[in-house]
Amino acid sequence: MRKFLVAALLALGTLTATMAEAGATLNRVMATKTLKVATNGAWPPQSFxxxxxxxxGFDIDVANEVARRLGVKTRFDTPDWATMTGGHWHGRWDVAIGSITPTKARSQVVSFASVYYYSPYVFVVHRNSKARTAADLNGKKIGVETATTSEDYIRRRLAIDDPGAPPVKYLVNPGQVHTYADSMLPFDDLRLGDGVRIDAVLAPEQTALRAIKSGYPIKIIPNTIAYKEPLAIVTDKDDPQWTAKLHDVIQAMRADGTLGNLTRKWYGRDYTQ
Structure with a gap:
């Protein structure tokens, strides 16, 4: 009996150690067979x-593929952007997959598991605009989505937390900055006419191309990229094992071509390089 108890205690200790090594979040995901994903609700073609x-959308497909490789199902939630990127989730979500830029400010409250693609940010104007270069927008009214890197950039405070990112070069001195609650609202104002409410929008190239395809009377200022931002899978702080697990999953998706195929599906080109 004593030998049996010793063996049982040793087995329990091994199991406990294994669970601790796996991390609390991975343990919860595997126990519930559910990956709780925070994402955007109205950001085509990323998620809509x-x-x-x-x-x-693209981010939805990425999340579903991550869940499939973990052997679980997805459950999506669409909190506001500041809440999703603000950390301190207290278990409400296991991961945020919402085309989130790894900035130095965000790194204080969340962890970045892996960069999974890159997004060029472009200046978009009404098709009747006479602006031909970024310099033509100096002193103009620029629209951006609030609490995003586009707002940080236009206010000249962007700090990307990625060692491989080139130095940020600010191309425009805006006259006014108009902020919007989601990514499509500035395009809705821009479509009213050149300078009616705003003169230009700073946004991801993917979002701009989607708006053009949807019939918005707008155009991208050619040969001008404000900055090229890395987009990362985000986890809450204090569970490095879970962050490392997601890193491995994303790297496998990159290596076997899955990520490249998904960017081509939604954007028509490979944005993973």
Whole structure:
């Protein structure tokens, strides 16, 4: 009996040590068979509701593929941007997959598991605009989504937390900055006419191309990229094992071509390099 108890205690200790090594978040995900994902609800083509009121998009496909490789299902939530990137989730979500830039400010409250693609930010004007270069927008009214890198950039305070990122060069001195609650609202104002409410929008190239494809009377200022931002899978702080696990999953998706295929599906080109 004593030998049996010793063996049982040793086995329990091994199991406990294994669970501790796996990390609390991974343990919870595997126990519930559910990956709770925070993402955007209205940011096409990254994530948006389709005609059947289903959440679809590039980030949704990435999240579903991560879950598939973990052997679990996804459950999506669409909190506001500041909450999603503010950390201190207290278990509400296991991961945020929402095309989030790893900035130095955000690194204080969340962890970045892995960069999974890159997004060029461009200046977009009404098709009747006479602006041909970024310099033509100096002193103009620029629209950006609030609490994003586009706002940080136009206010000249962008600090990307990525050792491989080139130094940020500020191309425009705006006259006014207009902020919006989601990514499409500045385009809605821009479509009203050149200078009616705003003169230009600073946004991801992917979002701008989607708006153009949807019939918005706008155009991208050619040969001008404000900055090229890395986008990362985000986890809450204090669970390095979970962050490392997601890093491995994303690297495997990159190596076997899955990420490249998904960017081509939604954007028409490979944005993973």
């Amino acid at each position: 509701l389709d005609d059947r009121n289903q959440l679809v």
